[in-house]
Amino acid sequence: MEEERAEAPPSGDARAAQPVETESLSEAALDPGRDLSIAFSVGEALGEGGMGRVLQAEDPRLGRAVAVKVMRPALLRDPILRRRFVIEAQVGAQLEHPNIVPIYGMEQAEGVPAFTMRLLPGHDLAHLIARRRAAVEAGEKDEGPGDLHERLEIFLRVCDAVAYANERGVIHRDLKPDNVMLGAHREVYVVDWGVAKVVGVPDLPALEPSAPAPGEPHDSGVHVSEEAGTRHGASLGTLVYMPPEQIGGDPEEHTSASDQFALGMMLQELVTLQAPRRAPTQLALMAEALEAVREDCVRVDGAEVPEALRAIIDRATAKEPGARYPSIAALAEDVRRFQLGEPVSVHGEGLVQRTWRQLSKHPVLSLGVVFALLLLGAGVSLRSVRRTLDTEREARARTEALERMNAAVLERSHGVDAMLADVAMLVEGLGAATETLLQDVPTPEPNPAETEAVESDATELAGAHPFGAAGRLVGRGPALPDLREHPRYGMPVTFATASYLYPEGVDEDALAALMHRLGPLLPRLRETLLRSGGPGPWSPAEAERVLREERPPLHVSYVSFESGLLVNYPGYEPFPETYDHRRRPWYVAVGERRGPFFGAPYPDASGSAILVPCDRAIHDAEGRFIGVAGADMAMNDVIAGLTVDSLEGWYRGALANPRGELVVDTEYQDLRMGVGLHGDRAFAGTVLPDDLREAIAARGSGWVERPDAWVFFDSLREIDWTFLAWVRR
Secondary structure, three states: OOOOOOOOOOOOOOOOOOOOOOOOOOHHHHOOOEEHHHHOEEEEEEEEOOOEEEEEEEEOOOOEEEEEEEEOHHHOOOHHHHHHHHHHHHHHHHOOOOOEOOEEEEEEEOOEEEEEEEOOOEEEHHHHHHHHHHHHHOOOOOOOOOOHHHHHHHHHHHHHHHHHHHHOOEEOOOOOHHHEEEEOOOOEEEOOOOOOEEOOOOOOOOOOOOOOOOOOOOOOOOOOOOOOOOEEOOOEEOOOOOOHHHOOOOHHHOOHHHHHHHHHHHHHHHHHOOOOOOOOOHHHHHHHHHOOOOOOOOOOOOOOOOHHHHHHHHHHOOOOHHHOOOOHHHHHHHHHHHHOOOOOOOOOOOHHHHHHHHHHHOHHHHHHHHHHHHHHHOOOOHHHHHHHHHHHHHHHHHHHHHHHHHHHHHHHHHHHHHHHHHHHHHHHHHHHHHHHHHHHOOOOOOOHHHHHHHHHHHHHHHOOOOOOOOEOOOOOOOOOOOOEEEOOOOEEEEOOOOEEEOOOOOOHHHHHHHHHHHHHHHHHHHHHHHHOOOOOOOOHHHHHHHHHHHOOOEEEEEEEEOOOOEEEEOEOOOOOOOOOHHHOHHHHOOOOOOOOEEOOOEEOOOOOOEEEEEEEEEEOOOOOEEEEEEEEEEHHHHHHOOOOOOOOOEEEEEEEOOOOEEEEEHHHOOOOOOOOOHHHOOOOOOEOOHHHHHHHHHHOEEEEEOOOEEEEEEEOOOOOOEEEEEEEO
């Protein structure tokens, strides 16, 4: 099954997530796949749980390390557990989200089902909690790396992932710190979907795992205790975090509210650094779970937990599902508001609390109030006191207005971040598909009976006769099929095929062989554009309508090679005769980079738009650089995502790179530079003033006061750009 595009649902992203494909979750899907020993070099064991072992392996074709989860052989006799293991891989493969670990494929190890996934160097969230607890118990303050603020940011990313999965019809049912992995570069991944429920698929009975066969050794390595580990008995999940409805209840009652309860229990542990249930036996833990009992919300060092946080935890862990938050997004929104120092929806503040919160955020204002009170005691006139209070009221109103504006900016920033992360995932998929195609498909042996037909097909595909000096360039070769004017591109384009371009002096025989091998890639180029606007699937007529009428975020997709070949989709013709993609700024910028990255905008040589590229290097089986896979967004389309219509006074939005250069700016709207190479240079944008660059470097998120405007900024999570919004004062 082709990978679907993940629509990450941060707050404000209104795009509906499509349900996980259920037709593929059938008995026919239990084919275990390739044998691990053929495709991978398997290394040491990384860990072990109730369903299987996790091993490190090397993929020699792509030169990358992966993790392999292999089912315990003792469980093979149980068809339910075997099916659950395979469904775990299928569900994980369809949940494409920046905070859900990617699944690469189904394999087998000597007939035992296995699947490969991204290797996650780092540790789990439980390790971070244990480390912070030890530090606090040793007398250290809960400050610095791993402090409460950072732990809550991790929690919010977990909420984003779980809310996305729930919208796709998947209930995790085993959320806990052990199932959240933290990468070396602040990545956050929700893992282990082995007991997940898929809406629309009959739930599997929850049977105890079979005992080892006589004479079969018990598994060894890293083990999980029954109290803390995942249960596969009448109730699925982990008792420490489990909601009441998962204790032997009807699986139809396992809903998004069930995952929310587990998130609430995790939140209490993140805040207090103590497990939310600590009963000594499994039976006692089950009794507590049935009644939604949890420990008092008290920090391990005895420090007071803010009332607003306690109220959030209380609401998320209510015994009755209907008494919890209406959605995980609502829970996350309250946690975000707490992070910003704003009042939360489930906690009403008194006058004293509200005043103290505002003053604690503004120590200068606080000192002013104290001074005013001292003057009052000394007999200052009532009029002077009123003026002081009026000033305080105006300052408070201005602060609240700024915080409301900042919240709107953060909401838009999260949406932009999700859009760019989606594009990066699509480019990664296109690059990986190209590498797999070139490495797995052998070059066909010459066949005299077929040579003439193959060369004829390649010639027609390239648009030259026979492989003319410059490929399908201006005035060369037959016209592309089904060319029609398209207002978005400002010229005739075709979605039936791609443009195949190459400069003079290339090895035409090698080019013909390469084009022959790339034939199956054309649907992937087309789907890359389509999936930027939604996960599909589409009929041919629907696909044509989407591409011609709905304006998906991506403008073009392409693969290009050191040999001189560029395959560009959709197909169009007006390229300069001296065009050579190997000199273009997007190609040169890739260099030795690994993984997708967003480069500087550049003027399209065809004159269609200023393009914002996302590119990824292509390597051969020996790891040598052989080309670039990428997809570009038109500047105007990115600009459309920067508007903050809900914010009164907003007039400008932008994205800045780490050097403070405005990569995208609403002031670049409708900018075109015409057909031409433009010196094979990137588009040069304006540079932010020093004070703004310094504020971004120091704080990451916030605002700066200008004479005529407020400038709000927020560093994106998925790429190293910053979102900015200008609001008139």
